Amino acid sequence: MLKKFCSFLTIFIVSALMLSTVSFSYQKNGANILDNDFIYSMDTKPTAKQFLVTITRPEKDESKCKRSYVICGVSEEKEPEDIVVKLLIYDKETKSYIDFPDVEGNTSWDLGKYGILIKEIEFPQDGINKIRIVAYKKSPGKVQKPLIGENLQISDYTLNVMKEDLTEKIKNGIIKITDFFKGIFK
Known part of the structure; x- marks a missing residue:
């Protein structure tokens, strides 16, 4: 009985130490410098050039796009893992940008080792959508x-989301069905 109790107690202590080590060993590499509200303001102007991240899509302001985009x-940096990209959209009610x-479901991303950003978004409405892409460098520990x-890049884009008509929905449905059957019969 004493042997079982000692082994149980040992396992319990080792587990508790392991869990506390895991839970307390997380350290945020960079401070979030975007606690300031000015990136959400419509008055804040975009940077003249893209020096942290070159946005390849959208290209300037696109006149037509689909709801899914x-x-x-x-990245333009030698160490892209220090760069965070944040996405905002203009909200007509508050007259400012929101996450x-x-x-x-993510609103910001670390670029990582390769410095490539590829994110799919779903626009909330048809018509004009204004988005803001903010890139910044994380600061180590402070x-x-x-x-x-200098350490913050802001890029604004206006995208016109076209309403999907009935013929387009039918075409997309047929394409999805044919792709499904092609996958089955390979």
């Missing part, structure tokens, strides 16, 4: 003052 970009999640053009 893929945003793409590539805009991708299809997975809060850094955001300086537009």
Whole structure:
């Protein structure tokens, strides 16, 4: 009985130490410098050039696009893992930008080792949609003052989401069905 109790107690202590090590070992690599409200303001102007992340899609302001859309970009930095990209959309009610999640529910992403951004978004409405893509450098261990053009890049885009008509829905449905059967009969 004493042997079982000692072994149980040992397992319990080791488990508790392991869990506490895991839960307390997480350290945020960079401070979030975007706690400031100015990136959400309509008055904040975009940077003249894209120096942290070159946004390859959208290209300028696109006149027509579908409700489902893929945003793409590539880092200009030698160490892209220090760059975070945040997506915002203009809200007519508040007359400012708000966080805009991708299809997975995330509103910001670390670029990672390869420095490539590819995110699918779903626009909330047909017609004109204004989005803002904000890129910034994480600061190691300290809060850094955001300086537009130095460690903070802001890019604004206006996209016109076209209403999908009935013939387009039928075409897309037929394509999906044929792709499904092609996958089965390979």
